[in-house]
Amino acid sequence: RTVYVNGDYLPEDEAKVSVFDRGFLMADAVYEVTSVLGGKLIDFEGHAVRLKRSLDELEMAEPCSKEELLEIHRKLVELNGIDEGLVYLQVSRGSDGDRDFVFPSADTTPTIVLFTQNKPGLADSPASRKGAKIISIEDIRWGRRDIKTVQLLYPSMGKMMAKKAGADDAWMIEDGHVTEGTSNNAYFVKDGVIVTRPLSNDILHGITRKAVLRMAAEAQLKIEERLFTIEEAKEADEAFTTSASAFVMPVVEIDGVALGDGTPGPIAKRLREIYLEESMNAAI
Numbered sequence: 001r002t003v004y005v006n007g008d009y010l011p012e013d014e015a016k017v018s019v020f021d022r023g024f025l026m027a028d029a030v031y032e033v034t035s036v037l038g039g040k041l042i043d044f045e046g047h048a049v050r051l052k053r054s055l056d057e058l059e060m061a062e063p064c065s066k067e068e069l070l071e072i073h074r075k076l077v078e079l080n081g082i083d084e085g086l087v088y089l090q091v092s093r094g095s096d097g098d099r100d101f102v103f104p105s106a107d108t109t110p111t112i113v114l115f116t117q118n119k120p121g122l123a124d125s126p127a128s129r130k131g132a133k134i135i136s137i138e139d140i141r142w143g144r145r146d147i148k149t150v151q152l153l154y155p156s157m158g159k160m161m162a163k164k165a166g167a168d169d170a171w172m173i174e175d176g177h178v179t180e181g182t183s184n185n186a187y188f189v190k191d192g193v194i195v196t197r198p199l200s201n202d203i204l205h206g207i208t209r210k211a212v213l214r215m216a217a218e219a220q221l222k223i224e225e226r227l228f229t230i231e232e233a234k235e236a237d238e239a240f241t242t243s244a245s246a247f248v249m250p251v252v253e254i255d256g257v258a259l260g261d262g263t264p265g266p267i268a269k270r271l272r273e274i275y276l277e278e279s280m281n282a283a284i
């Protein structure tokens with residue numbers, strides 16, 4: 001695999017980042033994941049805009065322009081022959097050469113790393129045809145989940161808790177309400193109404209969420225952005241998640257309770273189809 005590090009395209013085993021890098025030592029880094037379908041980038045613009053926002057919120061310098069970023073994404077897709085897959089991008093505050101809680105001076109060069117993941121069958125995945133089983137766990141993450149930082153230890157532990165329970169993923173609960181999935185936004189559907197938590201600092205502002213809610217509105221589906229409990233979701237007709245890497249993923253079971261007939265619901269399946277078609281048409 002060819003990866004990108006600070007201006008260079010290199011074989012992955014030749015790429016280097018400092019041991020003092022604050023991304024490594026302090027999770028002082030932000031990231032984006034953009035999917036690739038038919039060799040093209042899905043919603044690059046959305047991811048570039050959110051990256052800028054994450055960097056601004058943390059007073060981190062932009063490593064390069066949006067045009068350069070697009071160029072790097074495209075070149076990696078081409079060099080690695082990706083038809084279906086993902087491009088991972090990480091920007092950290094870098095380092096001035098030592099470990100210190102105080103931020104290094106503002107002119108410190110940020111570290112930028114990108115790599116691809118080849119995922120043939122991403123669009124027509126067996127997982128999406130089966131649907132996901134989820135469990136609920138407590139949300140004990142920090143309070144700025146709207147910033148896409150690499151503090152992924154708890155989401156990673158949540159995924160492990162799900163695996164140990166024989167499920168696929170976990171939804172997190174704070175103050176009695178579902179926040180989001182470990183790496184996706186959460187929705188349920190009851191009597192034809194799609195319910196999802198409103199945007200705030202409590203959840204990541206999903207790029208796929210934005211697109212799917214727009215497409216749902218265009219398809220005349222009813223949407224309610226409000227807080228909801230896991231009990232409501234368990235009594236739903238169907239449920240699903242959205243993310244750049246899994247698009248619209250039907251949820252068929254919550255905490256051992258099957259939703260509907262235990263297979264992917266019609267609205268989730270329809271939104272997945274609409275999302276894939278429209279975003280592939282708009283891919284660049």
Ligand code: PMP
Nearest residue numbers: 183184185204206207208243244
């Ligand atoms: N919430 C969390 C916690 C996530 O990690 C992700 C995916 N990175 C999402 C939601 C979905 O966001 P997007 O649609 O932009 O991938």
